[in-house]
Amino acid sequence: MSPRSSTQDPWWVRALVLSLVAVFLGLILVLPLVSVFAEALRQGLGPALEAMSTPDATASIKLTLLTAAVAVPFNIVFGVAAAWAVAKHEFWGKSLLISLIDVPFSVSPVVAGLIYVLIFGSHGWFGSWLIDHNIKIIFAVPGIMLATLFVTFPFVARELIPLMQEQGVDEEEAAASMGAGGWMTLWRVTTPNIRWGLLYGVLLCNARAMGEFGAVSVVSGHIRGLTNTMPLHVEILYNEYDFVGAFSVAALLCLLSILTLILKGLLEMLQPQVRRAGR
Amino acid sequence: MTISIRSVEKQFARYPALRGVSLEVQPGELLALLGPSGSGKTTLLRIIAGLEFPEAGQVAFDDQDVTFASAAARKVGFVFQQYALFRHMTVAKNIAFGLDVRKAKDRPARAEINRRVEELLGLVELGGLGGRYPAQLSGGQRQRVALARALAVSPQVLLLDEPFGALDATVRKSLRKELRRIHNATGVTTIFVTHDQEEALDLADRVAILNQGSIEQVGTPQEVYEQPASAFVCSFVGETNRFDGAVSGGRFVCGSVSLAVDCADGPKTAFVRPHDLVVAPDGFEAQIVRVTAQGPVIQIEAQTASDQPIEISLARQDAGSIAVGLTLRLAARKIHLFDPAD
Amino acid sequence: MSSSTLTSAGPDRRARGAKTLFRRRSAISGFGLSLGVTVSLLSLVVLIPLSAVILQASGQSFSEVLAAGFSPRALGAFRLSFGAAFVAAAVNAVFGVLTAWALVRYEFPGKSIINGLVDLPFALPTAVAGIALAALYAPNGWVGQYLEPMGIKAAYTPLGVVIALTFIGLPFVVRTIEPVLRDLSADVEEAAASLGAGRLSIIGRVILPALGPAWLTGFALSFARGVGEYGSVIFIAGNMPFKSEIAPLLIVIQLEQFNYQAASTIAVVMLSASFAMLLVINAIQAWARKRSA
Numbered sequence: 080m081s082p083r084s085s086t087q088d089p090w091w092v093r094a095l096v097l098s099l100v101a102v103f104l105g106l107i108l109v110l111p112l113v114s115v116f117a118e119a120l121r122q123g124l125g126p127a128l129e130a131m132s133t134p135d136a137t138a139s140i141k142l143t144l145l146t147a148a149v150a151v152p153f154n155i156v157f158g159v160a161a162a163w164a165v166a167k168h169e170f171w172g173k174s175l176l177i178s179l180i181d182v183p184f185s186v187s188p189v190v191a192g193l194i195y196v197l198i199f200g201s202h203g204w205f206g207s208w209l210i211d212h213n214i215k216i217i218f219a220v221p222g223i224m225l226a227t228l229f230v231t232f233p234f235v236a237r238e239l240i241p242l243m244q245e246q247g248v249d250e251e252e253a254a255a256s257m258g259a260g261g262w263m264t265l266w267r268v269t270t271p272n273i274r275w276g277l278l279y280g281v282l283l284c285n286a287r288a289m290g291e292f293g294a295v296s297v298v299s300g301h302i303r304g305l306t307n308t309m310p311l312h313v314e315i316l317y318n319e320y321d322f323v324g325a326f327s328v329a330a331l332l333c334l335l336s337i338l339t340l341i342l343k344g345l346l347e348m349l350q351p352q353v354r355r356a357g358r
Numbered sequence: 359m360t361i362s363i364r365s366v367e368k369q370f371a372r373y374p375a376l377r378g379v380s381l382e383v384q385p386g387e388l389l390a391l392l393g394p395s396g397s398g399k400t401t402l403l404r405i406i407a408g409l410e411f412p413e414a415g416q417v418a419f420d421d422q423d424v425t426f427a428s429a430a431a432r433k434v435g436f437v438f439q440q441y442a443l444f445r446h447m448t449v450a451k452n453i454a455f456g457l458d459v460r461k462a463k464d465r466p467a468r469a470e471i472n473r474r475v476e477e478l479l480g481l482v483e484l485g486g487l488g489g490r491y492p493a494q495l496s497g498g499q500r501q502r503v504a505l506a507r508a509l510a511v512s513p514q515v516l517l518l519d520e521p522f523g524a525l526d527a528t529v530r531k532s533l534r535k536e537l538r539r540i541h542n543a544t545g546v547t548t549i550f551v552t553h554d555q556e557e558a559l560d561l562a563d564r565v566a567i568l569n570q571g572s573i574e575q576v577g578t579p580q581e582v583y584e585q586p587a588s589a590f591v592c593s594f595v596g597e598t599n600r601f602d603g604a605v606s607g608g609r610f611v612c613g614s615v616s617l618a619v620d621c622a623d624g625p626k627t628a629f630v631r632p633h634d635l636v637v638a639p640d641g642f643e644a645q646i647v648r649v650t651a652q653g654p655v656i657q658i659e660a661q662t663a664s665d666q667p668i669e670i671s672l673a674r675q676d677a678g679s680i681a682v683g684l685t686l687r688l689a690a691r692k693i694h695l696f697d698p699a700d
Numbered sequence: 701m702s703s704s705t706l707t708s709a710g711p712d713r714r715a716r717g718a719k720t721l722f723r724r725r726s727a728i729s730g731f732g733l734s735l736g737v738t739v740s741l742l743s744l745v746v747l748i749p750l751s752a753v754i755l756q757a758s759g760q761s762f763s764e765v766l767a768a769g770f771s772p773r774a775l776g777a778f779r780l781s782f783g784a785a786f787v788a789a790a791v792n793a794v795f796g797v798l799t800a801w802a803l804v805r806y807e808f809p810g811k812s813i814i815n816g817l818v819d820l821p822f823a824l825p826t827a828v829a830g831i832a833l834a835a836l837y838a839p840n841g842w843v844g845q846y847l848e849p850m851g852i853k854a855a856y857t858p859l860g861v862v863i864a865l866t867f868i869g870l871p872f873v874v875r876t877i878e879p880v881l882r883d884l885s886a887d888v889e890e891a892a893a894s895l896g897a898g899r900l901s902i903i904g905r906v907i908l909p910a911l912g913p914a915w916l917t918g919f920a921l922s923f924a925r926g927v928g929e930y931g932s933v934i935f936i937a938g939n940m941p942f943k944s945e946i947a948p949l950l951i952v953i954q955l956e957q958f959n960y961q962a963a964s965t966i967a968v969v970m971l972s973a974s975f976a977m978l979l980v981i982n983a984i985q986a987w988a989r990k991r992s993a
Contacts, residue, residue: 088899089899096798096801097806097808100795100798103795103798103799104817107863107866108818108820108870109817110836111832111836111867112820112824112832114832114836114842115828115831156737156741157737157738157742160733160735161734163730164734164738165738167726167728167731168728168731170731176738176739176742178978179742179746180738180742182750183746185924186750186928186971186974187928187929187930187948187967187970187974188929188930188931189928189951190753190948190951190967190970190971193753193963193964194750194752194753196955196960197749197752197753197964198749200960202958202960203960229746229749232746248728249442250442250443250445252436252438252727252728253436253443254455254459255409255429255430255727256407256409256429256430256436256727257455257507257511258433258456258460259430259455259456260459260729261728261730263459265730267459272445272446286823290823290825290827291825292825292826292827292830292930292931293929293931296930297952297955309825310825310826310827310931311827313825313827313831314935317831317935325831329827329828329832332828333824333828336823336824336828337823340816340819340823343819343823404727409727
């Protein structure tokens with residue numbers, strides 16, 4: 080046996096740790112991922128592709144894309160505004176504001192859906208008013224948007240706030256002293272410094288927006304072709320024992336999350352400063 | 359342009375940063391704001407720049423009140439301590455920034471901007487480096503870029519926050535000369551902040567000395583050195599020996615130290631600079647502890663009979679025989695006396 | 701200097717004063733707009749709707765609260781949600797440290813893939829995780845078929861809930877411990893070794909205590925996430941009242957029966973628990989900062 084330094088584990092410890100980790104991750108992460116594709120392809124590629132292209136499936140894909148298309152820009156606007164206010168200025172109540180921004184992460188997704196039902200549902204606070212004016216929010220697309228905005232709320236902000244705090248205010252002050260206005264400074268000085276962090280936040284926000292289940296499930300009403308997002312469509316097919324259908328749509332979502340992970344890994348490799356502690 | 363600062367006050371969360379500061383800066387002057395850290399000098403500079411705003415008082419440029427005008431409206435050039443160069447822009451883009459961000463109707467033509475950038479690169483002796491990024495430059499070069507960038511907008515005032523603070527000693531000295539040369543070439547009113555008294559005395563036309571948010575004295579380097587207005591200025595500017603004692607019957611006494619003074623009786627603090635101590639047969643006694651001979655001047659560390667350490671600088675020809683353990687008799691050529699409250 | 705630029709900026713700025721209640725004036729513009737946007741959106745999307753649930757729950761008498769939020773069925777659901785989340789967090793605390801240790805200290809083939817895969821629970825839609833785990837651990841599933849003969853029923857039992865919550869909580873533990881382990885310099889271990897400490901006592905007395913706060917934080921984050929989890933659990937849980945029905949599912953069921961009061965009461969209990977966890981996590985982190993400072 081070669082001599083080993085005092086900070087290195089003996090070979091049998093390494094072997095033990097690595098096998099424990101391999102078995103655990105295999106059972107918890109790898110096998111579930113593999114099983115999605117295996118179940119989807121159980122009857123071959125044909126039925127899987129067919130399940131992905133039924134009218135209800137394509138409608139759910141469209142709604143999911145639409146949801147992300149609303150949530151991501153909203154998140155960018157909110158995240159940049161919040162980070163600009165918090166990181167570039169001093170004001171009373173700042174740490175409270177930072178904690179409040181994180182609140183949606185500690186709320187159960189079901190509760191996130193519930194709160195909108197209480198307000199906009201037919202028996203909710205504005206229920207009868209909304210019915211009188213023929214506006215549908217719950218069991219309709221606006222409710223899905225609201226629930227998605229809630230659960231994705233902190234993503235971009237919590238990437239940008241620490242990043243912009245670390246970068247300080249020197250460059251912005253330099254720009255101001257040379258006559259640049261706020262928008263000009265944001266666009267020409269700040270944005271180039273935060274673009275990778277912004278992209279990282281957008282990536283995570285997008286994955287959550289497309290994949291959210293609990294909150295959306297509560298407000299959607301599960302109306303096929305109208306208010307079903309992809310995860311909800313998966314649930315319906317699964318509950319109807321259409322496993323190939325359910326796993327085929329699930330496989331699409333899996334591909335999306337694998338793509339997300341790859342892009343995220345690339346970002347972390349190329350721009351290590353965007354992320355210190357993953358969440 | 360004349361800059362007038364009138365009774366400016368600024369409070370930070372825990373402590374007052376400036377307490378009623380007034381100062382007049384003459385057109386074309388090179389003024390140093392000198393003080394220890396926490397004295398409020400950087401805050402004052404940032405208030406002049408429009409990067410901070412005072413709670414009370416007024417800042418005027420040529421009689422025009424700019425107290426609450428934005429930094430953009432003031433047309434000042436500001437050089438930041440850590441330079442604050444835009445990391446993602448080339449040197450040329452950095453320098454051009456102030457011109458690039460102007461509204462289309464005020465913005466010079468592209469060619470004109472490029473010409474100006476080249477001119478400034480030449481002025482700060484960085485010709486040919488316009489295409490580099492800040493990360494590819496040395497500390498001294500970054501400092502020059504920051505200076506060129508601040509000058510690009512043809513500011514009426516140039517403000518520098520600890521301009522040489524982040525540089526090593528040799529670069530510091532050469533850039534000091536550089537700043538003086540550029541100031542002479544442009545004639546722009548310049549204020550810089552420093553905690554280094556040697557830098558302030560060497561470079562500035564006048565020095566304003568701050569302590570705990572107040573200006574203690576404003577004057578030429580010679581004035582603040584030779585006629586310090588307060589005990590703080592005396593001890594902060596230049597080397598000095600401090601004695602806490604009392605005046606009685608035309609003599610200042612502190613332990614075994616006794617010096618002839620022309621002053622009313624009472625407790626006093628006396629300061630004597632090392633080179634103002636001279637060998638005198640009827641002076642107080644001090645035993646030599648250490649001797650350093652540098653060129654024409656001999657530096658002596660000694661101890662008085664009452665065990666107070668003192669420093670003495672003697673010209674070689676006046677020194678006579680000097681050796682560790684010998685006892686000298688000393689008198690003061692010049693004494694600065696202040697009330698002990700200072 | 702043109703006087704127009706200055707006077708146009710002058711009077712209204714001065715009228716606002718140098719100092720308002722909330723801030724010092726800043727040289728960087730856009731403060732009012734950005735804070736305004738931030739606070740409005742936060743209030744509209746998060747704070748006001750959240751207060752709705754508290755108002756809804758508070759509009760009932762104490763006995764109604766007890767009946768709705770603390771019925772035997774609700775208590776059973778809480779016991780399962782909190783209990784399974786606790787067990788899952790404990791499992792993750794053990795295997796999460798091992799995983800982080802392997803990722804930081806060892807080189808092995810496929811390391812970067814494993815590293816990326818650890819974040820899968822963040823990226824994978826919970827419903828997908830739910831059906832995958834259910835299929836895997838069902839009696840006829842790839843893993844379930846081997847558990848069945850051993851008398852272990854995983855899917856459709858509380859054990860299934862623990863499995864789903866372990867999946868959901870894993871990255872919280874790994875990603876909290878990993879940076880601390882990485883920053884723990886080899887110097888400290890070498891110093892301990894030079895003082896005669898053996899490998900085991902180095903791990904027990906130097907490394908693990910240094911990991912303490914991060915470990916607790918990871919455990920608490922994993923636990924907090926597990927308590928509220930819904931999507932990945934309902935497919936594998938079985939959803940039998942009193943046995944394998946989690947609290948979030950009970951909210952959904954009450955809501956489907958338009959029983960808003962009961963749903964809100966259960967929600968408020970869960971909200972209180974998650975805010976309590978948030979306070980605990982902040983306290984741990986404050987303690988860790990103090991300790992390392």
